[in-house]
Amino acid sequence: KNEVEQSPQNLTAQEGEFITINCSYSVGISALHWLQQHPGGGIVSLFMLSSGKKKHGRLIATINIQEKHSSLHITASHPRDSAVYICAVENYGGSQGNLIFGKGTKLSVKP
Amino acid sequence: NAGVTQTPKFQVLKTGQSMTLQCAQDMNHEYMSWYRQDPGMGLRLIHYSVGAGITDQGEVPNGYNVSRSTTEDFPLRLLSAAPSQTSVYFCASSYWGGAEKGNEQFFGPGTRLTVL
Numbered sequence: 375k376n377e378v379e380q381s382p383q384n385l386t387a388q389e390g391e392f393i394t395i396n397c398s399y400s401v402g403i404s405a406l407h408w409l410q411q412h413p414g415g416g417i418v419s420l421f422m423l424s425s426g427k428k429k430h431g432r433l434i435a436t437i438n439i440q441e442k443h444s445s446l447h448i449t450a451s452h453p454r455d456s457a458v459y460i461c462a463v464e465n466y467g468g469s470q471g472n473l474i475f476g477k478g479t480k481l482s483v484k485p
Numbered sequence: 486n487a488g489v490t491q492t493p494k495f496q497v498l499k500t501g502q503s504m505t506l507q508c509a510q511d512m513n514h515e516y517m518s519w520y521r522q523d524p525g526m527g528l529r530l531i532h533y534s535v536g537a538g539i540t541d542q543g544e545v546p547n548g549y550n551v552s553r554s555t556t557e558d559f560p561l562r563l564l565s566a567a568p569s570q571t572s573v574y575f576c577a578s579s580y581w582g583g584a585e586k587g588n589e590q591f592f593g594p595g596t597r598l599t600v601l
Contacts, residue, residue, distance in 0.1 A: 378527065405587045417575065417592040424587065464588060472518070475527030
């Protein structure tokens with residue numbers, strides 16, 4: 375069983391829709407990261423969460439430590455949001471900066 | 486700042502050849518790492534370094550060597566390339582950004598390697 379599971383694997387949405395991507399993990403963590411991988415391959419960090427909720431523009435990330443679950447929401451989705459969204463966790467007690475990655479969720483937003 | 490740079494962007498090797506993937510960062514980050522990304526799988530850690538002169542193995546280290554002689558550079562060496570090493574390789578660096586940002590991650594653009 376993978377330590378970090380994401381759902382769905384693929385997601386197609388119409389422009390303007392509210393989108394939710396889920397991440398569940400089975401290990402104790404010190405932090406959870408949401409990353410975005412552009413169609414060209416580049417990876418950028420969106421959020422780091424250790425508790426609660428963060429918001430940046432149209433993106434909202436939440437984490438429930440007790441349930442070992444995190445969600446990434448995109449409000450008013452746009453075709454430029456089309457990308458692979460990756461959840462990654464820092465294993466508690468692991469070496470600083472080492473991440474365990476989910477397989478990613480490929481999002482396609484149609485105009 | 487250039488951030489994290491990787492060279493080359495693309496490389497084709499024959500089985501048994503050796504090569505070095507270059508990675509450099511100009512942000513003075515202590516932590517650097519190499520990942521490989523394969524279809525249908527998440528990124529997997531190959532090797533990492535918590536500072537100059539210190540390296541350690543990750544999840545999939547076999548067939549790869551690293552060294553960290555300076556804070557800026559973290560090259561990845563393929564000793565004798567095999568088709569199973571066909572992948573996209575990402576170098577990353579991070580620093581502790583405090584309680585708000587945690588270990589903020591910065592990724593290079595990737596190197597697409599094909600081993601024939």
